[in-house]
Amino acid sequence: MMGNRQLSLTTISTAYISIPTFVTACHNLMDKYAWKSVFLLYDTNSAPLNGAMASYFKAASDKIIGQSTVYVSFSSAKNESLTRVLRQFHNVSRVLIFLGHAAQLRQLLITASTLNMTDGNYVSFF
Numbered sequence: 001m002m003g004n005r006q007l008s009l010t011t012i013s014t015a016y017i018s019i020p021t022f023v024t025a026c027h028n029l030m031d032k033y034a035w036k037s038v039f040l041l042y043d044t045n046s047a048p049l050n051g052a053m054a055s056y057f058k059a060a061s062d063k064i065i066g067q068s069t070v071y072v073s074f075s076s077a078k079n080e081s082l083t084r085v086l087r088q089f090h091n092v093s094r095v096l097i098f099l100g101h102a103a104q105l106r107q108l109l110i111t112a113s114t115l116n117m118t119d120g121n122y123v124s125f126f
Contacts, residue, residue, distance in 0.1 A: 019049075019056045026057065026097065026125060030067055035123075037068045037093040041085060041108075043100025045077040050099035057097065076104045082111040090117065098126040 030038065038061065042054040054071065061069035070092050074080045086108070089096055098105055105126050112118055 019053050022053060023057045023060050027060065027064065027067075030095070035093075035095045036066060037070065038095045038097055039070045039072065039089040039093040040097045041089070041099070042071070042073045043098075043104050044073050044075045046100040046104070054099050076101060082108050083115065086112055086115055086117060090115075094122045096122065096124040098124060100126075 026038070029035070040054055040057055042050060044051070054073070058069055058071045061067060070088075072085060072088065074085060082104075098108060109118075112122070
């Protein structure tokens with residue numbers, strides 16, 4: 001399934017690395033592929049490191065001319081609608097950075113599939 005662009009998102013998964021390294025890698029990919037916007041989705045109920053990464057990414061992105069970051073936070077503890085979040089993502093970008101729990105990531109990907117967002121037109125980092 002992962003090799004079939006019709007059934008899964010293009011994804012880049014990273015292990016925990018230093019925050020500046022993660023942000024630099026993301027910005028380098030944005031430059032390489034000429035992505036002008038990123039939708040950063042942060043689960044406030046996840047590890048504190050994710051919050052630090054989200055803040056650092058947003059601050060670094062704000063300094064780059066020609067690139068924009070839409071920063072959205074949600075709480076998995078409140079069972080907020082991932083459908084609403086993905087529709088918002090669809091309206092502003094095709095590149096998603098998800099910072100949160102693996103269980104929420106799974107739900108996010110299942111929801112993306114039901115919304116036909118797994119056709120290869122979107123890229124996600126987690």
